[in-house]
Amino acid sequence: MITDLNTLYDTHKQQVLEGRYITNTDIEPLLDKLKVCCEIKVAGYSVLNKPVYSIKAGDGDCKIFMWSQMHGNESTTTKAIFDFLNFFISDNGIAKKWREYFTFYILPILNPDGAELYTRANANKIDLNRDSVALSQPESRILRKEFEFFKPDFCFNMHDQRTIFGAGDTGKPATVSFLAPAYNEERSVNSVRQNAINLIVAMNKTLQNYIPGQVGRFDDSFNINCIGDMFQSLNVPTILLEAGHYAGDYERDITRKFIFFALFSGFYSINENVLVENKNTDYFDIPQNKVVFYDMIYKKIKINYENKEIITNFASQYKEMLFDKSVIFQSIISEIGNLEGFYAHQEYDGNGEEFLSADGKKYPVAGENADFFIGQERKFINGKEV
Numbered sequence: 001m002i003t004d005l006n007t008l009y010d011t012h013k014q015q016v017l018e019g020r021y022i023t024n025t026d027i028e029p030l031l032d033k034l035k036v037c038c039e040i041k042v043a044g045y046s047v048l049n050k051p052v053y054s055i056k057a058g059d060g061d062c063k064i065f066m067w068s069q070m071h072g073n074e075s076t077t078t079k080a081i082f083d084f085l086n087f088f089i090s091d092n093g094i095a096k097k098w099r100e101y102f103t104f105y106i107l108p109i110l111n112p113d114g115a116e117l118y119t120r121a122n123a124n125k126i127d128l129n130r131d132s133v134a135l136s137q138p139e140s141r142i143l144r145k146e147f148e149f150f151k152p153d154f155c156f157n158m159h160d161q162r163t164i165f166g167a168g169d170t171g172k173p174a175t176v177s178f179l180a181p182a183y184n185e186e187r188s189v190n191s192v193r194q195n196a197i198n199l200i201v202a203m204n205k206t207l208q209n210y211i212p213g214q215v216g217r218f219d220d221s222f223n224i225n226c227i228g229d230m231f232q233s234l235n236v237p238t239i240l241l242e243a244g245h246y247a248g249d250y251e252r253d254i255t256r257k258f259i260f261f262a263l264f265s266g267f268y269s270i271n272e273n274v275l276v277e278n279k280n281t282d283y284f285d286i287p288q289n290k291v292v293f294y295d296m297i298y299k300k301i302k303i304n305y306e307n308k309e310i311i312t313n314f315a316s317q318y319k320e321m322l323f324d325k326s327v328i329f330q331s332i333i334s335e336i337g338n339l340e341g342f343y344a345h346q347e348y349d350g351n352g353e354e355f356l357s358a359d360g361k362k363y364p365v366a367g368e369n370a371d372f373f374i375g376q377e378r379k380f381i382n383g384k385e386v
Contacts, residue, residue, distance in 0.1 A: 072114020168287025174216030331383025
């Protein structure tokens with residue numbers, strides 16, 4: 001396998017896709033360029049009559065079905081898909097070989113209304129990842145129709161996850177997370193789920209070379225309303241892949257690289273037919289995702305509440321907000337107290353100095369903007385010291 005994945009990525013990164021706000025408007029020029037080597041179609045239309053595009057690339061017998069932005073505000077994997085397509089259509093020797101081995105069928109933005117609004121749900125406020133049985137939404141019906149038409153050998157269900165997730169209790173963020181969804185209530189492992197498990201182990205092995213200890217595994221409780229569980233139950237190995245937080249990378253521009261690495265190593269493993277052994281132990285050894293992170297924690301802060309002075313800690317969390325077609329991060333005070341067992345992506349030591357809010361309160365209030373002083377000299381705006 002290619003060892004210099006960094007160079008491979010840097011060579012083929014799709015430079016025009018940047019930031020967290022990715023919509024049909026951003027990908028349509030890229031789709032026009034792909035028409036010379038890929039089959040581009042409109043698979044259907046959203047609630048608000050926006051096109052849901054499909055991309056068919058390659059001529060091989062091994063069929064890979066992928067979709068991204070089922071949740072409209074989860075765009076990192078969309079960027080990584082276009083990074084991978086840049087590689088796949090290139091003159092690279094492996095890419096040429098893969099075009100003969102694979103056929104990819106991709107829905108790059110399944111939820112274009114949610115992408116435009118920067119919301120998880122679609123325009124009817126329905127979570128498409130809980131609609132696999134009812135199929136109440138046009139986007140859900142498009143996904144099922146294309147799945148049944150394409151008859152894939154593997155499915156890749158692509159998402160983002162919040163900064164709150166850590167890789168178990170390690171104190172490291174879950175920069176990438178996986179799940180081989182269950183296909184029944186017993187969470188059994190049959191040959192279909194085994195293929196998904198083995199593929200995840202191969203991708204994790206590669207990622208450990210770049211982000212050691214920063215890969216997580218989602219809980220595999222069965223829910224047939226979730227699309228991954230449904231497709232797994234329909235006997236197609238399905239992999240949930242989630243892009244998470246890397247230190248300082250709130251635009252997820254570094255994380256997208258690791259998604260590219262995961263995809264490359266996964267497809268390499270399929271092409272080399274190395275997914276034959278039982279890798280259950282390796283899979284279940286991946287730390288399970290846990291909600292253990294805040295964006296910022298402030299420790300040893302003196303507060304005065306109802307004339308009582310105490311030394312305590314508090315935390316703030318970013319709220320993502322759409323403003324003028326870009327995403328801004330508003331830091332909100334989220335928790336006050338001991339915070340034992342929690343970690344921060346950035347930590348500040350108050351050294352026992354006194355808290356003073358922007359409006360004169362001597363104690364933090366959950367839900368308010370994180371603008372305050374600690375002591376006389378230290379000023380914090382939007383959660384950060386300035």
